[in-house]
Amino acid sequence: MEYFHYVSTLDYVLLGFIALLVFWNLVEASLRR
Known part of the structure; x- marks a missing residue:
């Protein structure tokens, strides 16, 4: 259980x-336009 949670x-x-x-x-591509 502990392993699964990790x-x-x-x-x-x-x-x-x-x-x-x-x-x-996406932000960087938008700023380059």
Whole structure:
């Protein structure tokens, strides 16, 4: 149970990091226009 909870938390952190990268890329592309 503890291991599963740790993996779930790590998954959420990874998804948040990827979402942040995608969002930053969109903002940067918008500013370059």
